Amino acid sequence: MKxxxxxxxxxxxxxxxxxxxxxxxxxxxxxSAGSMLHLSIGEExxxxxxxxxxxxxxxxxxxxxxxGIFLARGADPDRxxxxxxxxxxxxxxxxxxxxxxxDMGLGHLGANAIVGGGIPAVVGAGLSARxxxxxxxxxxxxxxxxxxxxxxxESMNMAALWKLPVMFVCINNQYGMGTRIDQATANPDLxxxxxxxxxxxxxxxxxxxxxxxxxxxxxxxxxxxxxxxxLAIDCYRFYGHARKDKSPYRxxxxxxxGRKKDPVLQAREKLLTTGLMDTAELDALDDEIAREMDAxxxxxxxxxxxxxxxxxxxxxAPTEPxxxxxxxxxxxxxxxx
Amino acid sequence: xxxxxxTYRDALRLALHEAMQTDDTVILLGEEVGRYGGAYGVTKDxxxxxxxxxxxxTPISEAAIxxxxxxxxxxxxxxxxxxxxxxxxxxxxxxxxxxxxKIRYMFGxxxxxxMVLRTQGGTxxxxxxxxxxxxxxxxxxxxxxxxxxxxxxxxxxxLLRQSLQQPDPVVFIEHKGLYTxxxxxxxxxxxxxxxxxxxxxAGADLVIVTYSRQVHHALVxxxxxxxxxxxxxxxxxxxxxxxxDFDTIRPLVEDAGRAMVVSEGVMTCGVAAELAARITEECxxxxxxPVVRVAGEDIPISVSPLLEQNSVxxxxxxxxxxxxxxx
Ligand SMILES: Cc1ncc(C[n+]2csc(CCOP(=O)(O)OP(=O)(O)O)c2C)c(N)n1
Ligand SMILES: [Mg+2]
Numbered sequence: 001m002k003x004x005x006x007x008x009x010x011x012x013x014x015x016x017x018x019x020x021x022x023x024x025x026x027x028x029x030x031x032s033a034g035s036m037l038h039l040s041i042g043e044e045x046x047x048x049x050x051x052x053x054x055x056x057x058x059x060x061x062x063x064x065x066x067x068g069i070f071l072a073r074g075a076d077p078d079r080x081x082x083x084x085x086x087x088x089x090x091x092x093x094x095x096x097x098x099x100x101x102x103d104m105g106l107g108h109l110g111a112n113a114i115v116g117g118g119i120p121a122v123v124g125a126g127l128s129a130r131x132x133x134x135x136x137x138x139x140x141x142x143x144x145x146x147x148x149x150x151x152x153x154e155s156m157n158m159a160a161l162w163k164l165p166v167m168f169v170c171i172n173n174q175y176g177m178g179t180r181i182d183q184a185t186a187n188p189d190l191x192x193x194x195x196x197x198x199x200x201x202x203x204x205x206x207x208x209x210x211x212x213x214x215x216x217x218x219x220x221x222x223x224x225x226x227x228x229x230x231l232a233i234d235c236y237r238f239y240g241h242a243r244k245d246k247s248p249y250r251x252x253x254x255x256x257x258g259r260k261k262d263p264v265l266q267a268r269e270k271l272l273t274t275g276l277m278d279t280a281e282l283d284a285l286d287d288e289i290a291r292e293m294d295a296x297x298x299x300x301x302x303x304x305x306x307x308x309x310x311x312x313x314x315x316x317a318p319t320e321p322x323x324x325x326x327x328x329x330x331x332x333x334x335x336x337x
Numbered sequence: 338x339x340x341x342x343x344t345y346r347d348a349l350r351l352a353l354h355e356a357m358q359t360d361d362t363v364i365l366l367g368e369e370v371g372r373y374g375g376a377y378g379v380t381k382d383x384x385x386x387x388x389x390x391x392x393x394x395t396p397i398s399e400a401a402i403x404x405x406x407x408x409x410x411x412x413x414x415x416x417x418x419x420x421x422x423x424x425x426x427x428x429x430x431x432x433x434x435x436x437x438x439k440i441r442y443m444f445g446x447x448x449x450x451x452m453v454l455r456t457q458g459g460t461x462x463x464x465x466x467x468x469x470x471x472x473x474x475x476x477x478x479x480x481x482x483x484x485x486x487x488x489x490x491x492x493x494x495x496l497l498r499q500s501l502q503q504p505d506p507v508v509f510i511e512h513k514g515l516y517t518x519x520x521x522x523x524x525x526x527x528x529x530x531x532x533x534x535x536x537x538x539a540g541a542d543l544v545i546v547t548y549s550r551q552v553h554h555a556l557v558x559x560x561x562x563x564x565x566x567x568x569x570x571x572x573x574x575x576x577x578x579x580x581x582d583f584d585t586i587r588p589l590v591e592d593a594g595r596a597m598v599v600s601e602g603v604m605t606c607g608v609a610a611e612l613a614a615r616i617t618e619e620c621x622x623x624x625x626x627p628v629v630r631v632a633g634e635d636i637p638i639s640v641s642p643l644l645e646q647n648s649v650x651x652x653x654x655x656x657x658x659x660x661x662x663x664x
Contacts, residue, residue, distance in 0.1 A: 033640045034463025086463065086641035097465045097640025113467040114425065115397045148396030149428075176397055178373035184396040249372050311644045315636050323635040326604060327654065333627060334661040 004052050007277055009209045010267040012052075013044035014289050016068035017264050019077055022293045023067065023084055023098070027243045031301050033086030033097050035243040036113075040068035042238035045263035046171045047072040049212025050139065050231070053220045059107040059125045060139040061118030064099045065171070066111040069141050073106050077292060078299035087303030094306040095314070109138075115176075116142065116149030119168070123155050126164030126228070137223050139167045144232075145176025147190055153197070159228035160198040167223040168194065168230045172203075173237035174258070178249040194230030206235035207261050208270075236261050340523045345493045346516040349379045349455075352497035353417065355524070357387050360415060363501065366393040367402055367419030367455075376421045377457060377516050399425050403432040403454060407506075410452040411440065415501065423458035423472045423510055430475070437506040438481030450506045453497075459550055459601055460638055460649050461514035469638040469645065471549075471602035476508045477578050477611065483507040484578040488552035490520025492535075492576055495528035503531070512550040532580035536589070540569035543659055544589045546612055547599040548575040551650060555599050558655035566660055570597075578608060583615065590616055591623040595662055597631060601649045604632040631658050 020039040026032045040047065047068035054060070054073065062069045067084075071077065075091075083090025084098045091101050099113035109125065112118035118140060125138035146152055147170065159166040170190055174181050181188050194201035200222045204215040212233055219229035236258035240247045247255065271277040277285075312322040343351065357363045365371075365380060371394040374381035384392040395402050399420060406418035420426060426433065437450045460469045476484045483505055487496045493511070500507040529535050537552065538559050545555045552574045562568040571589055575582065590596045596616050600609040613628040633649045 033642060034465075036462070036464050036468070086639075086643075094641035094644065095466070095637075095639040097463065100465050100467070100640070113465060114428075117467070145397045148398040150398070150400060177369050177376070179369065179394055179396075183394060305643050306639070306641050308643065308647060311634065311636060311639060311648060326632065326634055326650075329604075330629065330631070330658050330661070333629065334658070 004213055006210065006267060006271060009048055009052065009213065010264070010271055011285060011289070012048040012072055013209060013264045013267060014286060015292070016044045016047055016071050017041060018289050018293045019071055019080070019296070020067060022081065022297050024243070026081065026085060026297060026300065031085050033084065033094070037084065037098050037243045038065040038241065039239055040065050042259065042262065043171050043173055043206065043235045044068055045206040045209035045212045046169070046233040046235060049206070049209045049233070050141070050169050050216045052213050053216040054137070054139065057107065057134055057136045058139065059109050059122070059136060060141060061109045061121050062111045062141045063115065063118065063143050063146065064111065064113050065143060066101070066141060067098070070101060070103070070108055070111070073108060075103065075106060075108070077296040081296040081300035082303045085300040085303065087300060088306040088310070089299070089303035093310060116146040116151050118142065119146065119152050120155045122166050122168075123158050123164060126159060126166040127162070129165050135224065137165045137167055137220055139169055141169045141171060143176060144170060144172040144174070144181050144190065145179075145184070146170070147193070148176070148184060153193070156194055156197045156199055156228070156230065163226040164228055165223050165226060166228040167220055168199070168228070170230070170232040171235065172232050173235050175237050175241070177241045178247070190232045191230055199228050199230045201230040203232040203234065206233045207263055207266055209263050209267055235263070339525055340521055342519065343490060343522055344516065345487075345490050345511070345518045345520070346377065346379055348490045348493035348520070348522045349497055349511065350381065350383070351522065351524070352494045352501075353380065353383060354386075356498065356501045357383070357391065362413060362415045363417065364391045364393065364409065364414055365417045365419065366395055366405065368395055368397055368421050370394060370419050375419065377513065379455070380419070399428040400432055403429040404436065406452045406454065407432055407437045407440070407450055410450045410506070411448055415451055417453045417455055417501070420454060420456035422468050423456045424467050424470050426456065426472055426475060433482065433508070434479045438479050441505065442481060449504045451504055453500045453507045453509055455509045455511065457511040457513045459512045459514055460645050463640050463642050463645060465640040466637040471600070471633060473510055473578060474602055474607045477608055481505065482579065484510070485576065486510045486549040486578060487576065488515070488549050488574050490518060491522055491528070494522040494524065496576060499528070499531040510549070514550050529576065532577050532582060534582040534585040535574045535576055536571060536585070537574050538570070538572040540571035540593070542568050542593055543570040543595040543597060543662065544573060544586070544593045545570050545597045545599060545655070545659070546573045546575065546586060546616070548578065549601065551599045551601055554650060554652045555655055557652035558659065561652070561656045562659050566663070568659060568663055570659060583619065586616065587619060590620045594623055594625040596620070596624070597629045597655070597659060597662070599650055599655055600632045602633050603635050604630060605635050607632055626662055629658060629662065631655055
């Protein structure tokens with residue numbers, strides 16, 4: 001297995017943290033496509049801890065707060081940032097943006113702006129994996145808010161019924177927009193629901209990334225063997241829901257406490273106290289990552305806007321005719337008159 | 338109360354406020370409508386005044402939100418459910434189209450479903466393919482559902498008040514690009530009646546039939562057509578698509594002899610298609626030209642602002658197209 005030593009896990013989490021900070025900067029500089037940017041700061045151990053156990057050929061879907069997951073699966077920060085800026089040089093040529101980023105090459109079946117929208121696809125991917133005997137697992141990442149959607153339960157039931165190599169990962173950052181988890185459900189022990197459907201189910205605290213890795217190792221092994229799994233990871237959404245939300249619905253004290261549950265700092269402290277890395281080494285690593293992510297911003301800003309005609313591309317397969325533009329149609333009709 | 342300067346957003350809020358004050362069966366329910374005050378701020382602070390029993394924050398469960406509204410409406414409440422984005426309507430479509438829309442009919446007229454489903458749609462925020470659509474045609478294609486789409490601050494208020502008096506389910510679609518638009522509301526004035534279109538600009542050469550944000554694009558285009566090309570275009574704001582006020586459309590088109598329909602929704606099988614077909618059938622003998630549709634491209638909306646802006650009708654496209662109708 002790759003990337004499971006603490007220095008490696010720290011490095012990946014720091015990359016996610018710094019990337020997200022740069023996304024915030026892209027927005028402030030007026031270079032992002034819109035403000036619907038959802039940062040995963042505070043949730044790095046979920047992305048990195050689970051992805052550390054995924055293999056080449058595995059597939060996954062994410063929710064709208066999925067930058068960190070994609071990065072942890074090996075995404076190129078340049079092309080991610082360019083996509084977030086709506087540029088042709090991005091993963092989806094500026095059509096998808098932050099909430100609809102994807103890369104089939106890395107098994108990323110797509111981020112989703114519909115809460116719960118990406119969940120059932122992993123059931124389908126599980127069917128494919130079984131049919132093709134590929135040994136792959138398919139993982140759905142989603143937030144606690146998605147536990148309000150019926151489709152989660154339909155999907156878990158089918159995965160359990162058909163014994164599919166599927167894992168459901170609920171990143172419980174305590175909030176869906178302004179609604180705290182206990183305001184959205186009478187039973188916040190989310191893994192109990194999955195257990196009721198017959199899935200292998202656990203909840204883990206996301207503070208220690210190694211705990212997440214341990215839980216993911218256990219559950220993903222079971223999923224690969226045909227016992228679908230569910231993992232809830234407790235963490236805290238450090239900042240507002242999207243870029244313009246300043247979380248007026250949360251007490252400052254609560255936020256302060258919540259931000260103490262910082263998996264990146266936790267790992268850093270542990271590296272120092274165990275002597276695995278010293279401050280100079282950590283600082284050098286952080287600097288190197290900062291340069292990598294600065295370069296991503298430069299790449300995004302330098303990128304070309306999509307060509308206007310590209311708007312008609314990829315509605316259908318490339319072998320099919322593109323939809324006729326309204327202008328062309330109008331010119332044709334009005335020329336007859 | 339009388340005349341007040343306000344915004345589209347606050348006019349909506351005022352309508353909800355007054356309805357809740359005068360009728361204690363009115364309740365609001367939806368994601369973030371309470372403490373958060375609505376994703377676009379329409380229900381801001383209403384929970385403070387009316388309490389969490391009447392302004393109800395829900396889990397992210399669109400199908401059940403609409404279904405709950407259906408049941409509440411059948412049993413004595415007048416629920417206003419909020420769907421944060423019209424793009425999520427598909428998730429509620431069974432409750433809306435198979436339940437709300439058909440209950441009166443299936444059950445032989447025993448009961449109606451007097452609920453309002455407030456939502457918002459349209460482009461303008463780089464919100465991407467799943468948060469920028471104009472899906473009013475889904476609703477208009479379903480008998481049993483009323484459909485209101487306010488374009489002005491005045492109508493944000495009056496149409497919502499009127500929606501809350503309807504005996505049948507009303508889908509009320511706001512436009513995300515209009516919330517900060519300023520205007521005046523006269524709560525005491527006699528509003529344009531429910532189901533009636535509003536002629537916002539007279540013009541003898543061409544009738545532009547439209548609704549929601551495209552009303553404003555059409556008005557800009559009409560101004561350009563007049564000042565730069567001497568073409569006089571009328572602009573008709575439909576206000577409600579069901580009921581559809583064809584009695585107002587007909588004489589205008591018969592007089593002008595030319596009609597254009599403008600909609601932000603995609604062209605194919607859209608509201609514009611229905612309107613163009615109807616005008617063609619009913620006014621055929623009076624038409625000098627085919628009825629022209631200016632509508633959204635038959636494509637999803639991109640997050641790229643450049644592609645997004647050009648996926649839907651612009652004032653320039655409306656004016657340019659109208660000009661070509663007068664060779
Ligand atoms: C079907 C649907 N309903 C509502 C929304 C609006 N919305 C976007 S994110 C969100 C909160 C999601 O919370 P959670 O699943 O916990 O994810 P988090 O934002 O905390 O990462 C809501 C209500 C949406 N995008 N899709
Ligand atoms: Mg959450």
